[in-house]
Amino acid sequence: GEDVEQSLFLSVREGDSSVINCTYTDSSSTYLYWYKQEPGAGLQLLTYIFSNMDMKQDQRLTVLLNKKDKHLSLRIADTQTGDSAIYFCAASEGNTPLVFGKGTRLSVIA
Amino acid sequence: GAGVSQSPSNKVTEKGKDVELRCDPISGHTALYWYRQSLGQGLEFLIYFQGNSAPDKSGLPSDRFSAERTGGSVSTLTIQRTQQEDSAVYLCASSLLGSEQYFGPGTRLTVT
Numbered sequence: 001g002e003d004v005e006q007s008l009f010l011s012v013r014e015g016d017s018s019v020i021n022c023t024y025t026d027s028s029s030t031y032l033y034w035y036k037q038e039p040g041a042g043l044q045l046l047t048y049i050f051s052n053m054d055m056k057q058d059q060r061l062t063v064l065l066n067k068k069d070k071h072l073s074l075r076i077a078d079t080q081t082g083d084s085a086i087y088f089c090a091a092s093e094g095n096t097p098l099v100f101g102k103g104t105r106l107s108v109i110a
Numbered sequence: 111g112a113g114v115s116q117s118p119s120n121k122v123t124e125k126g127k128d129v130e131l132r133c134d135p136i137s138g139h140t141a142l143y144w145y146r147q148s149l150g151q152g153l154e155f156l157i158y159f160q161g162n163s164a165p166d167k168s169g170l171p172s173d174r175f176s177a178e179r180t181g182g183s184v185s186t187l188t189i190q191r192t193q194q195e196d197s198a199v200y201l202c203a204s205s206l207l208g209s210e211q212y213f214g215p216g217t218r219l220t221v222t
Contacts, residue, residue, distance in 0.1 A: 033210065042201060043213040088153065094208045097143055097155035097169065 002026040006089050006101035013109050018076040020104045022089030025070060029091035032065060033098065034074045037086045046074070046087075076106075084108045112136065114214035116202050122220045123192055131187045131217045135204030142185050143211060144177060148198035156200075159185065160207070192221045 003025045012018045024032070030051045035043040049056045049063045049072070056063045062075040076083055086105050090098040115134045123129050135142050144156040155169040159179045170176075174193075179185040189196055199218050203211040 031210070035213070042215040043203075045210055045212060048210050090153075095141070095160065097158050097166070098145075098153075098203075098211060099155070100153035102152045 002029060002091050002099040004089055004091055004099050004101040006087075006104045008102065009105050009107070011107045011109060012079050014079060014081060016079055018074075018079045018083070018106055018108075020074045020076075020087050020089075020106065022072040022074075022101055023070055024072065024089075024091045024099075026091065026093075027067070027070065028093050029099075030094055031092045032063075032072050033088075033090040033092070034061075034063065035088040035090060037088065037103070039085075043088065079106075079108050081108045081110055114202055114204050114212055116200075116214040116217050118217060119215065120218045120220075122222060125194060125221055126191055128188065128190045129192055129219065131189075131200050131219070133185045133187070133202030133204075133214060135183065135185070135202070136212060137183075138206070139204035139212075140182070140207050141205045141211075142179055143203045143205075144185070144187050145201045145203065146198045147201055147216070151198075153201075156187070189219075192219075194221050197221045 006022045033048040034046045060077045064073045086103040088103045089101040092098050117132045140161045142159045147153050157177045158166040174190045177187045199216040201216045203213045205211045
């Protein structure tokens with residue numbers, strides 16, 4: 001089955017860019033997602049990309065997909081303290097449950 | 111519009127008791143998913159409902175866990191004879207067919 005891996009921690013200074021990386025194993029995953037979880041809260045859908053795309057930009061967020069290497073990244077420009085949270089990468093074939101990574105804890109230093 | 115709602119937000123129960131967790135999906139969403147988030151296991155899929163099809167129960171960890179979805183809308187996850195290892199946050203998500211999943215705030219279950 002699918003396996004999704006992420007680094008566990010990332011620390012950046014306020015105003016810098018953050019890049020969170022994710023790898024997956026199943027090439028049939030056609031939908032790739034990024035969710036944000038703040039302390040004590042549920043999962044907030046940030047953005048997603050289809051496997052037929054290489055890049056998607058949405059305001060401060062840029063998602064890059066390298067299908068050959070099965071590598072997904074989320075770049076947050078001008079990182080703010082409010083961006084501090086856990087970011088989850090998830091993969092799905094469409095009408096299937098999500099397979100999540102363990103989450104990357106982003107700490108933003110003022 | 112209204113998002114996915116879940117109740118209760120917190121539940122403390124004694125070991126051996128049964129619990130019911132409720133999920134109200136976004137109106138019109140045909141797919142409904144239950145996941146569990148625990149410290150040791152991360153986010154795990156439990157069960158998936160799509161329209162009138164038989165649910166995908168492949169993620170349920172034991173036969174103490176069951177779920178139903180009435181009228182294609184509200185869903186209830188039932189855990190019988192709760193154990194301490196059932197302590198976790200139970201998350202519900204809904205989606206249109208083949209589309210992105212939106213999550214509720216979760217129910218934090220503590221088994222003492």
